[in-house]
Amino acid sequence: MTIEELEQIAKSVHQENEKYDFEINVCMDLACASQGADKLRAAIVKAAEGSGKKVLIRKTGCMGPCSSGPLVRVEPEEVLYHHVKEDCAGAIVDSLGGDPVPALQCDLNDHFEKQVRVVLENAGHIDPEKIDDYISRDGYKALLTALTEMTPNGVVHRITESGLRGRGGGGYPTGLKWGTVAKAGGELKYVVCNGDEGDPGAFMDRSVMEGDPHRVIEGMAIAAYAIGASKGFIYVRAEYPVAVARLTTALRDARRRGLLGNNICATTFSFDIEIRLGAGAFVCGEETALIASIEGRRGTPKPRPPYPAVSGLWGKPTLINNVETYANIAPIVRNGGKWFFNMGSERSKGTKVFALTGKITHTGLVEVPMGIKLWEIIDVIGGGVPDGHKLKAVQTGGPSGGCIPAEMLGLGVSYDALMAAGSIMGSGGMIVMDDTSCMVNVAKFFVEFCMTESCGKCIPCRAGTAQMYTLLTRICDGNGTMEELELLVDLCGTIKETSLCGLGMTAPNPVLSTLKYFRNEYIEHIVHKRCPAGVCNIEAPVEVLA
């Protein structure tokens, strides 16, 4: 495969598409699929066949506003339809070439206006199971350009120049990490993609792997060239069967096109990728635990150093990045480091994808430039809190993160600002809570999560999270005392400072951040024996749905 051949494929896809007068893109992502997108698509195909119009019907990945699903976008008119039921298929096909169907048209201008799509640029525009669709949108151009026109050092330099930081949550500078692995000695090195997405309440990585799998593969291949690796692994959660299937198809197609395998693009560079399945362990998002899991062992972390960049998979230098980090690579190589550097805030560059969920009008996937104010995400893009309730807090970073109170919505979204506010950027879960959520109970929920997910290797995490859970349960049940609250704070500090890995070190964050901003709720539970949100069961019998 050469750049000329790549351009030829892109050209033939465009020619093929020009044979059609219209395109109907149907979102087939999990949220839309659970609302009947499959039947809808079949109905559209049938209606189109009967209409005599030349229509290209395409299955696509996530278009974003999942709460409005099933979603359908018609091109070239660029009309987005929401809540499309099976019986609307005829109306949509009939409207082609004329005026759009007003009843189905959605007004999500505010939702899309503030978004900038880099990682999700292809989402909703390509069929993830067709490699040529990806190629037609400049896919694999960055890889071939890197291979033929850039040195490995040049690639590392471009990534460094872009200011990209790891999107898994930690925010380590990607260029620096690549440079370290590139400098590490030895013939054999590995590239690993962390697709474990352990944060419950986040699904960005799933959407990218399912909706645009080649983007991840291309990013990994570029990384492999830059650091001198010939073998890669994508570690995916077993809970994401569709992502596994899409990646498997994508890898097969990339091999067939000569974009993976030996001597890619007639160069000396050879690279291939294998998929490894996770098996449901949050701790496997930690890089040393992930390595153990790929090697077929229990996912228990190891002390660092040595860092995986020096001694990782089977003791070899290993580069581990998150799905979204790899998804940013191709556009950076294509458009230049400066292009990326000019987006975002001072120390956080580019964009970030968030899974916006919880008590918010427009749930779904959003991609925003770094530095955007939280209120812009919640009120403008998300459409605010529904049903007349009042916003209480925004949770970011999952079980390792914290809750940011409504008063702080003026905060700009960046690694440092979120850290300073007692939360973390995390992988991109953003859960909105209103006045019906009890912050003590939320903290208990996360601590219970960390307690069950603790691998048990180090005592502060294994025993500490269990003790935290006991104390929080006592407080939620109205049995807590002020002394116990002090003990809880003390325990949080101990766990934070003495745990072996990130899971333990960050497990107290949900407690500390809620204590910082919602201390009065803890006091209410302890002193007045009441739960202000009415969630915790103090005295009153358990509320059970019948």
Added chain:
Amino acid sequence: MPAFTPPPLPSDDKRWKIVSGTMRKNGFARYALIETLHTVQSSFGYLDDDAIRFVAQSLRVPLSQAYGVVTFYHYFSLKPPGKHTATVCAGTACYIKGADKLIAAAEKRLGIKAGQTTSDGQISLMTARCVGACSRAPVVLSDGEVAGEVTGGQMLAQLERWAVE
């Protein structure tokens, strides 16, 4: 050193050939342990002692290590699932939207705890850490099929249909 010969298949059940195929594809390498256990679970529905022993011997992994892996990861189950499985997602978004109440209601109706199967083997009630359909929370998987914005009534109706089957 004599070449390694893997142990014979535990029975002439065709599913063992699929399991063996996974191991062969990976050259009977030790790192294929988790992959192989996935194949056993997807073929048989769960992992019993015979299966773990067979896989451990075939991959030359100590039995203790194989058992350790099986019990470490939540995805692996040592008990056969019921005829039907209701999985309530217990991720954060689902929790905020009331998944805990769904679990409590299902537990009350079925008279079992989450993670258990009814005594007649008809229904298993499970929880999932997150299935990634957070925008449609709360989410329940009925025999693997995802349903979003599930109400207590809808879920109990489904359990009712399964119970009388």
